[in-house]
Amino acid sequence: MIEVEVKYRVPRELMEKIASKVLTLGGKFLGEEVQEDVYFQHPSRNFAVTDEALRVRRARGRVEVTYKGPRIDSRSKTREEIQVKVEDFNSFVSLLEKLGFKRVAKVVKKRKTYKFNDELLHLDCVEDAGFFVEIEGTVEDEGEIEGKREKLIMKAKELGIPTEGFELKSYLEIILGI
Numbered sequence: 001m002i003e004v005e006v007k008y009r010v011p012r013e014l015m016e017k018i019a020s021k022v023l024t025l026g027g028k029f030l031g032e033e034v035q036e037d038v039y040f041q042h043p044s045r046n047f048a049v050t051d052e053a054l055r056v057r058r059a060r061g062r063v064e065v066t067y068k069g070p071r072i073d074s075r076s077k078t079r080e081e082i083q084v085k086v087e088d089f090n091s092f093v094s095l096l097e098k099l100g101f102k103r104v105a106k107v108v109k110k111r112k113t114y115k116f117n118d119e120l121l122h123l124d125c126v127e128d129a130g131f132f133v134e135i136e137g138t139v140e141d142e143g144e145i146e147g148k149r150e151k152l153i154m155k156a157k158e159l160g161i162p163t164e165g166f167e168l169k170s171y172l173e174i175i176l177g178i
Contacts, residue, residue: 005077010133035109117155
C-alpha cells in the first residue's frame with residue numbers, strides 16, 4: 001500500500017471552520033484521540049539519511065508499529081507504509097531497545113479524524129509544533145500517485161485551506177528542526 005498525503009499548517013482559528021466545511025460537504029466525523037508516537041533510529045542505518053521512519057504509536061488502548069519507507073513523490077508526503085498491531089507498548093519499545101534501536105523523539109498530538117469521500121482528513125494539534133490538516137488516501141501502484149495527489153490538493157482548496165501552508169516535513173522533522 002502507498003499512502004499519498006498532503007499536509008497544511010493552519011492557524012488554530014481555522015480548524016473548526018474546516019471541520020464544519022467537511023461535514024457540510026458530506027464528510028463524517030470518525031472520532032478524536034490523543035496519539036503518542038515514539039520514533040526510533042536503526043542501529044546500523046541512519047533513517048534521517050535514508051528518509052525512513054520507525055514509529056510505535058499508542059492511542060486509545062491500541063498499539064501500532066509503523067515502518068515508513070523513503071518518499072516517492074517530491075510534491076507530497078507519499079511513501080510505502082507498513083503497519084503492524086502489537087499488544088503491549090512498553091514491551092515492544094523495550095524489545096526494540098534491546099535490539100539496539102535508539103529512541104529519537106516523542107510526538108504527541110490530539111487528532112480529529114473525518115472520512116471525506118474515499119479519503120481521510122485529520123485535524124491535528126501537535127505539541128511543540130502547532131496546528132495542521134492532513135488529507136490522505138492510498139493507491140496500489142506508483143502510476144496512480146500523481147492523480148491521487150492532485151485530487152487531495154483539490155479537496156484542500158474546496159475546504160478553504162490556505163495553500164501557502166503546504167508542509168512536506170513530517171511532525172518528527174518539524175519537532176527536531178530538520
